[in-house]
Amino acid sequence: MKVSRRANRKRRHYGRMHKTGGLNLVSLMDIFTILVFFLMVNSSDVKVLQQNPSIKLPESTASVDTKETLILTVVGSDILIQGRKVASLNTLSGEDEIIVGIKNELEYQASRNKRLLAGDTNVGGLPITIMGDKNIPYHSLKKIMESCVSANYTNISLAVSKAARKEKG
Secondary structure (H helix, E strand, O other): OOOOHHHHHHHHHHHHHOOOOOOOHHHHHHHHHHHHHHHHHHHOOOOOOOOOOOOOOOEEOOOOOOOOOEEEEEEOOEEEEOOEEEEEHHHOOOOOOOOHHHHHHHHHHHHHOHHHHHOOOOOOOOEEEEEEOOOOOHHHHHHHHHHHHHOOOOEEEEOOEEOOOOOOO
16 A cells, blocks of 8 residues: 555654664763863872871971972981881981982982983982971981982972961961
């Protein structure tokens, strides 16, 4: 039997309107890719030094953000660079100005990390952050800093915890 044009048109229209909806995966993948890149780029803005609970940092009202540098940590009587013990404060003799373990490790780190050698050395030397308890004796801190300078780590920062500013009045 022959179907009229009107019946054909109704069948096409009904078929077109009652199809299951399709999902465009290409545009969905594009959106998620952009979202992943956005989150990766913006998550690196957070700069928090890994702090050992046994270290009580001195308080300061410094407003400069931290930079990613090599970290020298003084925990108790141990001196650590990037978590690896290189020397001990107990074994330091009074006449030595440079701690050999620190100097050797810093020279090794500089030779291993080519980014530091070609990086931001506009101050004259490589950057390092010293993180230690606020009760470290000054002569020990001075020897640690002199050891850093002897290995060309002259851009020395001391880690501090942020103190609340006191309002005048």
